[in-house]
Amino acid sequence: QKEVEQNSGPLSVPEGAIASLNCTYSDRGSQSFFWYRQYSGKSPELIMFIYSNGDKEDGRFTAQLNKASQYVSLLIRDSQPSDSATYLCAVPGNQAGTALIFGKGTTLSVSS
Amino acid sequence: NAGVTQTPKFQVLKTGQSMTLQCAQDMNHNSMYWYRQDPGMGLRLIYYSASEGTTDKGEVPNGYNVSRLNKREFSLRLESAAPSQTSVYFCASSETLSKGRGDTQYFGPGTRLTVL
Numbered sequence: 001q002k003e004v005e006q007n008s009g010p011l012s013v014p015e016g017a018i019a020s021l022n023c024t025y026s027d028r029g030s031q032s033f034f035w036y037r038q039y040s041g042k043s044p045e046l047i048m049f050i051y052s053n054g055d056k057e058d059g060r061f062t063a064q065l066n067k068a069s070q071y072v073s074l075l076i077r078d079s080q081p082s083d084s085a086t087y088l089c090a091v092p093g094n095q096a097g098t099a100l101i102f103g104k105g106t107t108l109s110v111s112s
Numbered sequence: 113n114a115g116v117t118q119t120p121k122f123q124v125l126k127t128g129q130s131m132t133l134q135c136a137q138d139m140n141h142n143s144m145y146w147y148r149q150d151p152g153m154g155l156r157l158i159y160y161s162a163s164e165g166t167t168d169k170g171e172v173p174n175g176y177n178v179s180r181l182n183k184r185e186f187s188l189r190l191e192s193a194a195p196s197q198t199s200v201y202f203c204a205s206s207e208t209l210s211k212g213r214g215d216t217q218y219f220g221p222g223t224r225l226t227v228l
Contacts, residue, residue, distance in 0.1 A: 032214035043219035092214035104154035
């Protein structure tokens with residue numbers, strides 16, 4: 001059974017700082033990684049997908065994948081109070097890629 | 113497009129009662145999923161349907177049944193509700209194009225279920 005581990009937090013950063021969220025995974029063969037954001041009382045929404053190796057940037061968000069160490073990070077630059085949410089990491093859970101296994105999420109709090 | 117819709121939004125049941133949670137998507141997606149989310153436990157997959165006519169168990173299927181009624185609709189049934197099934201239930205759908213790379217899942221707004 002694949003596992004995805006995240007520090008539950010809360011991770012507290014001041015407005016304008018860089019927030020760094022980490023996720024480790026158990027299956028060395030995993031190549032796809034998803035980051036979802038979930039505001040309190042709301043449903044998860046995708047903010048980043050990264051495949052294979054290296055970094056991927058999208059606006060203030062950067063996903064970094066380190067396959068040798070089996071972790072994936074999400075960096076949020078210039079953090080805003082509106083970034084305060086729970087961030088969920090996920091990997092495909094079966095060969096067809098049709099099911100995702102989610103970590104328990106890291107709660108981020110950005111103070112103004 | 114409404115995306116993924118779920119009904120009801122809130123429900124209170126007594127132990128032993130049954131109910132069906134409804135989910136529909138208008139994005140013509142092949143795959144649909146049911147998750148439950150509990151404090152400190154993250155999202156756990158209950159059942160999924162990779163395509164119309166197929167269903168498979170996820171991580172926590174006990175106490176639940178599902179029906180993929182057609183391509184749009186995927187329902188979750190609790191036959192005899194238990195307090196341990198108090199949770200927030202999310203339905204999701206995805207297009208299933210990636211052939212193993214994983215597909216972006218789009219979530220409904222959730223159903224908040226309390227079993228007394």
